[in-house]
Amino acid sequence: MPTFNERPNIGPMVDRLEAALGPTGWEAIFVDDNSSDGTADAAREISLGDPRIRVIQRIGRRGLASAAIEGMCATAAPIVAVMDADHQHDPALLPRMLAAIHSGECDVAVGSRFAEGASMEGWNRPDREKVSAVANQLARKVTGVDLTDPMSGYFMLRTELLRRDAHRLSGIGFKILLDILATIDTPLKVKEFPLKFAARAEGESKLDRTVVFEFLVGLYDKWLGRIIPTRYALFGTIGAAGVIVHMAVLSAFLTLFGGRFEDHLVSTFEVGQTIAALVAMTFNFVLNNALTYADQRLRGAWPLAKGWLKFGLTCSVGLLTNVGAAAVLVRMGFHTYPAALTGILIGSVWNYALSSRFVWGR
Numbered sequence: 001m002p003t004f005n006e007r008p009n010i011g012p013m014v015d016r017l018e019a020a021l022g023p024t025g026w027e028a029i030f031v032d033d034n035s036s037d038g039t040a041d042a043a044r045e046i047s048l049g050d051p052r053i054r055v056i057q058r059i060g061r062r063g064l065a066s067a068a069i070e071g072m073c074a075t076a077a078p079i080v081a082v083m084d085a086d087h088q089h090d091p092a093l094l095p096r097m098l099a100a101i102h103s104g105e106c107d108v109a110v111g112s113r114f115a116e117g118a119s120m121e122g123w124n125r126p127d128r129e130k131v132s133a134v135a136n137q138l139a140r141k142v143t144g145v146d147l148t149d150p151m152s153g154y155f156m157l158r159t160e161l162l163r164r165d166a167h168r169l170s171g172i173g174f175k176i177l178l179d180i181l182a183t184i185d186t187p188l189k190v191k192e193f194p195l196k197f198a199a200r201a202e203g204e205s206k207l208d209r210t211v212v213f214e215f216l217v218g219l220y221d222k223w224l225g226r227i228i229p230t231r232y233a234l235f236g237t238i239g240a241a242g243v244i245v246h247m248a249v250l251s252a253f254l255t256l257f258g259g260r261f262e263d264h265l266v267s268t269f270e271v272g273q274t275i276a277a278l279v280a281m282t283f284n285f286v287l288n289n290a291l292t293y294a295d296q297r298l299r300g301a302w303p304l305a306k307g308w309l310k311f312g313l314t315c316s317v318g319l320l321t322n323v324g325a326a327a328v329l330v331r332m333g334f335h336t337y338p339a340a341l342t343g344i345l346i347g348s349v350w351n352y353a354l355s356s357r358f359v360w361g362r
C-alpha cells in the first residue's frame with residue numbers, strides 16, 4: 001500500500017485486512033513517502049505488536065507508482081497485491097483474487113470500478129463513462145488486454161512475474177497497472193473483479209484524473225523514455241511553448257506601448273522583454289507543476305509562492321549558462337543561430353537539473 005498522509009486510515013485498514021485474510025500467511029507493507037502526518041509512525045506502532053505489518057519509509061522521494069513498485073519488490077511472498085490505503089478499495093476482494101491466481105484462472109487479478117456489477121460512491125457518472133471509453137481504447141492498444149479499468153490501483157499478481165520485469169517499469173505517475181501490463185511480454189490472463197469503490201475514509205486525494213495525459217506520458221515513456229528521459233521531454237516541450245508565450249506577450253506589449261518608454265531610462269523593448277520573460281517563466285512553472293511533476297505537485301499558496309521564486313532563481317542560472325555557452329561558441333567561430341540553439345539546449349538542461357532538485361525535490 002502506497003501511503004501519503006494516511007495516518008488515520010492505517011489502523012482500521014490493518015483490522016480490515018485481518019478480517020479479510022485471517023490468520024493465514026499475509027503481510028502488509030506500507031510504502032510511505034515520509035508523510036508529515038506521521039503515517040509511518042502509526043504503522044510502525046502496529047508493527048511492534050504485529051510483525052506482519054511492515055513499513056518502508058522513503059526519504060526525498062514522491063510518487064504512487066514508484067512506491068508501489070518498491071513495495072512489491074520488498075516482499076518474499078509469492079503473490080502480491082497493490083491497494084490504496086484510504087479504504088476506497090475493499091480488502092474483502094483479496095481472498096477471491098488470490099483464489100483465482102492460485103487456481104490458474106488468471107495471472108493478474110484487477111479490482112475494476114467499471115466492470116459489470118461494480119459501483120462507485122462519490123464519482124459522477126458522466127465522467128465515469130467518458131474516462132472509461134477513452135481509457136479502454138488506448139489501454140487495449142498498449143497492453144493487448146481488454147480491460148474496463150486500466151487505471152485501477154487495485155490488483156494482484158505473482159511476485160515473480162513482476163520482479164522479472166521490474167527494472168523496465170517507469171515508476172512515473174499513477175498508471176502502474178497499465179505499465180505492468182504493457183511491460184510484461186509474456187501473454188497474460190487478466191481477470192477483473194467488480195469493485196464497490198468506496199468514498200475515501202479520511203484525508204484527501206493526492207491525484208487528479210488526467211487519464212488521457214497519463215496515457216500519452218506512458219506511451220512516450222515506453223518508446224522514447226530511454227533516449228530522452230520523459231520528465232525532461234515534458235520540461236523541454238513546455239519550455240518551447242514558453243518561448244511562444246514570451247514572443248506573444250512581447251509583441252502584444254510592443255504593439256500597445258510602442259515608443260511609450262523611449263525618453264525614459266529603459267526602452268519599451270527592455271520593459272516588454274522583462275514582462276514577457278516573467279510571464280513565460282510563470283507559464284513554465286505552472287505547467288511543469290501540473291504536468292511534469294503532477295505526481296509531486298506543489299499545492300497551497302505558500303509552497304507555490306516559494307516554488308515560483310525558486311523556479312525564477314533556477315531559470316536565472318539556466319539563462320547564465322545559456323548565454324555563456326552561446327557566447328563561447330560564437331567566439332569559437334560558430335554561426336549565430338546554431339550557437340544560440342546550443343545555448344538554449346544547455347540552459348534547459350541546467351534548468352531541468354536544478355529545478356528537479358530545488359523546486360520539486362524534497
Ligand code: GDD
Nearest residue numbers: 002003004031033062063064067084085151153205206207
Ligand atoms: N508513497 C506514496 N507516494 N503514496 C501515495 C502518493 C505518493 O506520492 N500519492 C498517493 N499515494 C497513496 C495514497 O496515500 C493512497 O493510499 C493511494 O496512494 C491512492 O492515492 P489517492 O490520492 O487516494 O488516489 P485517488 O483515490 O485519487 O486515485 C485512485 O484512482 C486512480 C485512478 O483514477 C487510485 O486508486 C489510483 O491508484 C488510481 O490510478
Ligand code: MN
Nearest residue numbers: 084086088205
Ligand atoms: Mn483515494
